[in-house]
Amino acid sequence: xxxxxxxxxxxxxxxxxxxxxxxxxxxxxxxxxxxxxxxxxxxxxxxxxxxxxxxxxxxxxxxxxxxxxxxxxxxxxxxxxxxxxxxxxxxxxxxx
Amino acid sequence: xxxxxxxxxxxxxxxxxxxxxxxxxxxxxxxxxxxxxxxxxxxxxxxxxxxxxxxxxxxxxxxxxxxxxxxxxxxxxxxxxxxxxxxxxxxxxxxxxxxxxxxxxxxxxxxxxxxxxxxxxxxxxxxxxxxxxxxxxxxxxxxxxxxxxxxxxxxxxxxxxxxxxxxxxxxxxxxxxxxxxxxxxxxxxxxxxxxxxxxxxxxxxxxxxxxxxxxxxxxxxxxxxxxxxxxxxxxxxxxxxxxxxxxxxxxxxxxxxxxxxxxxxxxxxxxxxxxxxxxxxxxxxxxxxxxxxxxxxxxxxxxxxxxxxxxxxxxxxxxxxxxxxxxxxxxxxxxxxxxxxxxxxxxxxxxxxxxxxxxxxxxxxxxxxxxxxxxxxxxxxxxxxxxxxxxxxxxxxxxxxxxxxxxxxxxxxxxxxxxxxxxxxxxxxxxxxxxxxxxxxxxxxxxxxxxxxxxxxxxxxxxxxxxxxxxxxxxxxxxxxxxxxxxxxxxxxxxxxxxxxxxxxxxxxxxxxxxxxxxxxxxxxxxxxxxxxxxxxxxxxxxxxxxxxxxxxxxxxxxxxxxxxxxxxxxxxxxxxxxxxxxxxxxxxxxxxxxxxxxxxxxxxxxxxxxxxxxxxxxxxxxxxxxxxxxxxxxxxxxxxxxxxxxxxxxxxxxxxxxxxxxxxxxxxxxxxxxxxxxxxxxxxxxxxxxxxxxxxxxxxxxxxxxxxxxxxxxxxxxxxxxxxxxxxxxxxxxxxxxxxxxxxx
Numbered sequence: 001x002x003x004x005x006x007x008x009x010x011x012x013x014x015x016x017x018x019x020x021x022x023x024x025x026x027x028x029x030x031x032x033x034x035x036x037x038x039x040x041x042x043x044x045x046x047x048x049x050x051x052x053x054x055x056x057x058x059x060x061x062x063x064x065x066x067x068x069x070x071x072x073x074x075x076x077x078x079x080x081x082x083x084x085x086x087x088x089x090x091x092x093x094x095x096x
Numbered sequence: 097x098x099x100x101x102x103x104x105x106x107x108x109x110x111x112x113x114x115x116x117x118x119x120x121x122x123x124x125x126x127x128x129x130x131x132x133x134x135x136x137x138x139x140x141x142x143x144x145x146x147x148x149x150x151x152x153x154x155x156x157x158x159x160x161x162x163x164x165x166x167x168x169x170x171x172x173x174x175x176x177x178x179x180x181x182x183x184x185x186x187x188x189x190x191x192x193x194x195x196x197x198x199x200x201x202x203x204x205x206x207x208x209x210x211x212x213x214x215x216x217x218x219x220x221x222x223x224x225x226x227x228x229x230x231x232x233x234x235x236x237x238x239x240x241x242x243x244x245x246x247x248x249x250x251x252x253x254x255x256x257x258x259x260x261x262x263x264x265x266x267x268x269x270x271x272x273x274x275x276x277x278x279x280x281x282x283x284x285x286x287x288x289x290x291x292x293x294x295x296x297x298x299x300x301x302x303x304x305x306x307x308x309x310x311x312x313x314x315x316x317x318x319x320x321x322x323x324x325x326x327x328x329x330x331x332x333x334x335x336x337x338x339x340x341x342x343x344x345x346x347x348x349x350x351x352x353x354x355x356x357x358x359x360x361x362x363x364x365x366x367x368x369x370x371x372x373x374x375x376x377x378x379x380x381x382x383x384x385x386x387x388x389x390x391x392x393x394x395x396x397x398x399x400x401x402x403x404x405x406x407x408x409x410x411x412x413x414x415x416x417x418x419x420x421x422x423x424x425x426x427x428x429x430x431x432x433x434x435x436x437x438x439x440x441x442x443x444x445x446x447x448x449x450x451x452x453x454x455x456x457x458x459x460x461x462x463x464x465x466x467x468x469x470x471x472x473x474x475x476x477x478x479x480x481x482x483x484x485x486x487x488x489x490x491x492x493x494x495x496x497x498x499x500x501x502x503x504x505x506x507x508x509x510x511x512x513x514x515x516x517x518x519x520x521x522x523x524x525x526x527x528x529x530x531x532x533x534x535x536x537x538x539x540x541x542x543x544x545x546x547x548x549x550x551x552x553x554x555x556x557x558x559x560x561x562x563x564x565x566x567x568x569x570x571x572x573x574x575x576x577x578x579x580x581x582x583x584x585x586x587x588x589x590x591x592x593x594x595x596x597x598x599x600x601x602x603x604x605x606x607x608x609x610x611x612x613x614x615x616x617x618x619x620x621x622x623x624x625x626x627x628x629x630x631x632x633x634x635x636x637x638x639x640x641x642x643x644x645x646x647x648x649x650x651x652x653x654x655x656x657x658x659x660x661x662x663x664x665x666x667x668x669x670x671x672x673x674x675x676x677x678x679x680x681x682x683x684x685x686x687x688x689x690x691x692x693x694x695x696x697x698x699x700x701x702x703x704x705x706x707x708x709x710x711x712x713x714x715x716x717x718x719x720x721x722x723x724x725x726x727x728x729x730x731x732x733x734x735x736x737x738x739x740x741x742x743x744x745x746x747x748x749x750x751x752x753x754x755x756x757x758x759x760x761x762x763x764x765x766x767x768x769x770x771x772x773x774x775x776x777x778x779x780x781x782x783x784x785x786x787x788x789x790x791x792x793x794x795x796x797x798x799x800x801x802x803x804x805x806x807x808x809x810x811x812x813x814x815x816x817x818x819x820x821x822x823x824x825x826x827x828x829x830x831x832x833x834x835x836x837x838x839x840x841x842x
Contacts, residue, residue: 019487020487020541022756028757031486032483035480035482035483035485035486036480036482036483037480038480039476039477039480040477042482043488044475044488044489044490044491045488045489045490045491046490046491046496047490047491047492047493050097050100050148050149050533050535051147051148051149052147052148054490057491059476059477059499060499061477062473062476062477062502062513063499063502064499064500065496065499065500066476066491066495066496066499066500076487076488076490079488080487080488083488
């Protein structure tokens with residue numbers, strides 16, 4: 001993935017304040033990039049309790065079980081924030 | 097949620113729909129053997145409660161049993177098999193092959209079993225041919241050729257066995273190059289009845305056996321070990337459509353014949369027809385495809401190949417663990433069969449049709465669409481739907497179970513291991529997405545209910561309103577035509593009646609021509625053409641031909657269905673844009689938020705007055721809330737368009753065109769790609785609510801929105817969408833005829 005031109009703190013702040021908010025064009029562009037990561041190894045949520053609790057997980061390859069991770073969330077917003085931070089960190093690491 | 101399956105027990109029913117008094121066959125498997133109690137529940141309704149969904153069901157007394165559930169294996173992967181009789185004195189097998197993917201675990205291409213001796217040809221993970229012999233469970237004698245086959249290239253293969261010299265040999269001709277390889281075998285008499293398998297070496301639950309991805313054409317088998325030249329010449333003659341000298345011929349199978357069936361006819365003198373297992377793809381281009389014709393019916397010789405996949409699945413083949421007798425007096429509706437034991441719980445839905453039509457309203461269950469999406473794995477790999485969803489993907493228990501069980505097969509949205517699209521879908525397997533609790537990213541923010549589970553919101557509303565209904569299915573329309581709908585004054589569709597056969601499409605059209613009233617309560621309806629199989633009624637075929645929103649694309653030259661020769665793809669590309677049937681047709685999609693409609697001046701037309709309790713005011717919102725994305729217009733949306741067939745007198749009552757940027761215009765609308773295909777940038781990207789009368793006294797109300805069901809199913813007071821829908825149902829059930837306005841040629 002090409003590093004976006006503006007992973008500024010301002011965009012991160014905008015997202016973290018309202019993961020499901022009406023986002024600016026620059027943030028929408030960044031989110032599309034982050035959400036276009038390849039499926040293998042991608043973070044997803046696994047429902048623990050419908051509409052109540054979600055566990056972080058990672059997709060494996062075709063025919064392979066989903067890999068469950070430790071983090072559990074009680075709000076989808078918090079899950080979005082967590083994965084956003086993970087992906088931004090990955091992006092910055094790749095950009096280095 | 098109530099009756100949620102945890103999939104410690106998994107199963108499927110023999111069919112999806114039954115009549116009262118019939119027995120439901122339950123095919124069940126469990127992680128651990130256990131006793132299980134089977135109970136029947138009538139689904140009543142689901143409604144939001146404390147931020148979740150509450151489900152109400154009524155137990156059906158007198159319908160229950162206990163049974164033993166044991167772990168089952170599933171044989172996945174397609175293959176060909178023919179019985180050959182005795183085959184002493186050796187053999188020569190010729191065939192054309194084109195591998196399309198190589199698995200490190202092995203790729204079984206062909207095997208001849210003589211008694212308990214199996215002589216086989218496979219490819220290793222790098223494409224080297226591997227010859228092998230095995231007697232019973234004895235040691236496998238094998239050898240790997242020092243050359244490789246090339247992916248996606250046709251080659252001629254000859255496999256010869258000379259019992260006198262105990263040699264198994266292989267000839268490979270690719271263009272002008274001929275290569276050979278031989279394997280010396282220990283002396284061992286091979287006698288007894290012989291069987292030929294293609295695309296498999298042995299067959300069993302071990303996935304390594306039916307394991308070939310690729311195409312095979314013109315298999316031919318002779319008695320005795322022939323010279324290379326004679327065998328290659330005979331193979332070429334057979335592949336050209338002529339029968340070589342029948343002397344020594346055991347059988348010659350012509351895959352260009354009986355393409356609609358699971359039979360591969362032997363054109364030789366002995367009638368040793370082969371059988372195809374797990375439905376490999378037919379009507380695919382063969383080695384001689386010229387491009388001169390696009391339909392196998394016009395040039396069968398061009399389509400003399402069969403495409404086998406290691407992940408084809410027609411029938412999981414699990415034994416019947418129990419038969420649940422349905423009471424003779426069971427109301428039409430959705431029923432949930434709960435199977436619970438120490439290993440866990442499964443809940444299988446069935447549809448019960450009435451013995452004879454009872455209610456004047458029919459709910460048309462989208463059984464073809466539900467089947468097309470069955471076991472959709474796009475969220476697990478490949479298609480990257482998170483960018484459509486605009487939020488993290490949430491996997492349900494069913495999604496996780498699917499991820500761990502590739503042997504439950506693929507959906508019509510997935511691609512095979514070799515990258516080719518999945519054209520066939522069958523119900524004779526665990527169908528994990530058909531659960532009342534299943535939700536998906538397509539269902540947008542909120543409830544995320546989708547397809548079958550979203551349609552339960554419509555049934556919940558009917559139940560709450562006390563409106564009697566009978567369930568009719570797409571399959572009924574396909575089988576019985578318009579007769580299946582004739583007893584009803586009004587038909588209501590589900591939220592997403594996307595897939596239809598020619599017969600089910602004709603049935604809806606015939607119903608309207610006869611004066612029927614239709615409430616199309618969904619979006620992206622009547623979009624893809626599918627066909628059913630003459631021998632396998634629980635199976636449909638789809639070709640994702642040259643246009644439309646496609647998760648894969650059919651190969652050029654492969655747009656015609658094998659099942660019936662029909663030209664596949666969009667109904668629009670078959671000259672039946674959805675607007676010609678229901679006044680609106682697919683315009684675009686977004687899977688994040690949904691939006692209200694905005695009333696238009698058309699709503700104030702006196703012809704539409706019956707739909708509104710108070711005088712509608714242009715510009716005021718309709719459906720500004722809902723369980724699917726928070727609005728009544730959204731997810732997959734349709735628009736009126738006279739150029740595509742919306743009747744001239746149709747009233748556009750409301751529209752939703754102020755969409756967010758997650759909405760994207762349908763690509764069949766895009767001739768030259770342009771940056772104005774999202775959100776509110778394209779005038780074509782909108783959701784229209786349409787009403788019109790038909791010449792025979794009937795009428796159509798089309799919502800053009802998958803999300804309508806999510807608003808309809810919201811039990812809040814002052815639900816304007818529910819109010820409008822109720823008024824439509826009441827008027828549509830009234831026998832007083834509708835009249836097309838004067839001066840209009842409808």
